[in-house]
Amino acid sequence: MNGTKRSAEAVGCQSTSGSEEFIPTTKKRDLNDPVLRAKLAKGMGHNYYGEPAWPNDLLYIFPVVILGTIACTVGLAVLEPSMIGEPANPFATPLEILPEWYFYPVFVPNKLLGVLLMASVPASLLTVPFRENVNKFQNPFRRPVATTVFAIGTAVAIWLGIGATLHIEVSLTLGLF
Secondary structure, three states: OHHHHHHHHHOOEEEOOOOOOEEEOOOOOOOOOHHHHHHHHHOOOOOOOOOOOOOHHHHHHHHHHHHHHHHHHHHHHHHOOOOOOOOOOOOOOOOOOOOOHHHHHHOOOOHHHHHHHHHHHHHHHHOHHHHHOOOOOOOHHHOHHHHHHHHHHHHHHHHHHHHHOOOHHHOOOOOOO
């Protein structure tokens, strides 16, 4: 019992008087101890010792480090600018690039026509509720004008979609004419 009690006191635990149970207690060490001071100087200490991170580090040191890093980056970029490539010309699109497949029908080499086609897609979708309520019939076969417009629009979209994948000279004719 005495050996157990001594070892419990050595590690900072107390034992109850009548049983073998140990109740751990935390005891702050003496900061004047030279061995502990040497460990703390090496950075092997516990969080209970030393200077707290809030507010000293987080409010004063971190902003200085972050702003210093940004200042170094901006300073190097201003003093020694390096270009990644040649400057881009927004009016000269290379012929070999292609958009995603769902943009093929509105991808044409003429810039103005391409922009107008892109604007016509949502504009035509906005008119659908008004065009649907003109005729009282819901059957597509009883609405020949709407069915014809839909069929022609689908055919033109497929035609332009296939043409966007071909070479520029045969893109609109698909090489048939």
